[in-house]
Amino acid sequence: MKRSIWAGLSGAVCLSALALSGAAASAAPRVELQTDPPLSQIEPFSEPVIFSLKAVADDGQPLEDAILELLLNTPPKTPWLTTDFPVVEGTMLARLTLPAPQGEAQFQQVPPIRGSYQLQVRVSPRVPGTFEPYTDLLTFQVPENPVKYRNLAILLSILLLAGLGGGWVIGGSQPPNPGEVASRPVQLVLSGTVLVAIATLLYISITAERAGAHTEAPTGQDNYTEPLNAEPVPTNITATLEDQAIATVGQAIPLEVELTRAETGEPISAAVLDINTTSLEYERTVFDFTAQTDTQGEFVWEQQFFDGAPHLVTVHVSPAANSSIPFEPFEFSQRIDVTGVAPPLFVRLVSLGYCTGVLALGTAAGFWLRRRSTQHAL
Amino acid sequence: MYSSKLSTLKRAKQGVLSVPVQAILFLSLGSLSLWMLFFSSYPATHNTMHQTRHHTLGVGCH
Ligand SMILES: [Zn+2]
Numbered sequence: 001m002k003r004s005i006w007a008g009l010s011g012a013v014c015l016s017a018l019a020l021s022g023a024a025a026s027a028a029p030r031v032e033l034q035t036d037p038p039l040s041q042i043e044p045f046s047e048p049v050i051f052s053l054k055a056v057a058d059d060g061q062p063l064e065d066a067i068l069e070l071l072l073n074t075p076p077k078t079p080w081l082t083t084d085f086p087v088v089e090g091t092m093l094a095r096l097t098l099p100a101p102q103g104e105a106q107f108q109q110v111p112p113i114r115g116s117y118q119l120q121v122r123v124s125p126r127v128p129g130t131f132e133p134y135t136d137l138l139t140f141q142v143p144e145n146p147v148k149y150r151n152l153a154i155l156l157s158i159l160l161l162a163g164l165g166g167g168w169v170i171g172g173s174q175p176p177n178p179g180e181v182a183s184r185p186v187q188l189v190l191s192g193t194v195l196v197a198i199a200t201l202l203y204i205s206i207t208a209e210r211a212g213a214h215t216e217a218p219t220g221q222d223n224y225t226e227p228l229n230a231e232p233v234p235t236n237i238t239a240t241l242e243d244q245a246i247a248t249v250g251q252a253i254p255l256e257v258e259l260t261r262a263e264t265g266e267p268i269s270a271a272v273l274d275i276n277t278t279s280l281e282y283e284r285t286v287f288d289f290t291a292q293t294d295t296q297g298e299f300v301w302e303q304q305f306f307d308g309a310p311h312l313v314t315v316h317v318s319p320a321a322n323s324s325i326p327f328e329p330f331e332f333s334q335r336i337d338v339t340g341v342a343p344p345l346f347v348r349l350v351s352l353g354y355c356t357g358v359l360a361l362g363t364a365a366g367f368w369l370r371r372r373s374t375q376h377a378l
Numbered sequence: 379m380y381s382s383k384l385s386t387l388k389r390a391k392q393g394v395l396s397v398p399v400q401a402i403l404f405l406s407l408g409s410l411s412l413w414m415l416f417f418s419s420y421p422a423t424h425n426t427m428h429q430t431r432h433h434t435l436g437v438g439c440h
Contacts, residue, residue, distance in 0.1 A: 087440040148435035201410040208420035343438035
């Protein structure tokens, strides 16, 4: 007992030492994160969240003329209580470089699942040597959608009730006497029907798993047609958007925007790109940020399309304030079909196990209640 | 010969109607129905249950 108190005390001392070193570390250059809506009000796989980042020097002043390299990772895998996107757990959501002239940058992202996300931010000066580059690792917690708790409660209640009913019926069937079997054709026919149903379900399930073991066709049925573009690409500019891999749920893929002058092939650098990804199934923004082309007229980033549905990536281009090549702002877009991936079999079997367990509990309870009531009646 | 066949049949019927077999049949049917509704990749049920799957805790979809 005494030992455990001492262990507790020394633990507290360690913790406060950690807190002190934490306070010391907060004087070092860091990145501050703000979200809109606030973290506690975020729902996963719903509206996009605005993430605002601010690179701050050790004196608390924002670092000017900075570049923020972001790496956003989804929460670790939770095989014992899966999220609704198990394939997305523990993967890279995005990697991109944002300009931060005033030390600030923003992006919008729909967090696909609950849990603790990791956002690694590397801050470096646009002009080397202005300040010492540093990396800050930010984490933020996204709560689960409250509707999911309600629906689980409803499902488990139904299972418990179904189990109680089944157990009650089974408990009511007297152990048949040898001569009595023939007089119970109804139960036999019922059992036969159940057997046939089980075989059919088993057959369909196994066929479906074999057909879609790894990939599934995108589920989104949409009637998307290219909208009339009010800001077409000027004839003297070549603008391309390339996805350099097949978009698959669970994997971030590299994408590239390239801007050149059509006649000379000369790159258009420092153009401002507002890059927006919209889910065509839900018709809402899932990812949005503003970046700039480099000296090669290129901008490369990585992003994961976490929903197996068609998406539209739209790039709105406007010239930089000090652009040597003036042009009218324009917009172009590309549709990206995303291949869905079925959740791992193990994860699904774990959840099925929980549900069947509750059904079995209900059945046992129903059986016991019936037997008890018949014994009382006797 | 004939009577032994008859008694085998009888015993089979008794077996089917016994409590453990009835319970196993019931739980198997329930479990497989759950699989079809919430966990199978069978397109017809997956597509109709997609929203419900995404809105139930502990159910993975894609
Ligand atoms: Zn799905």
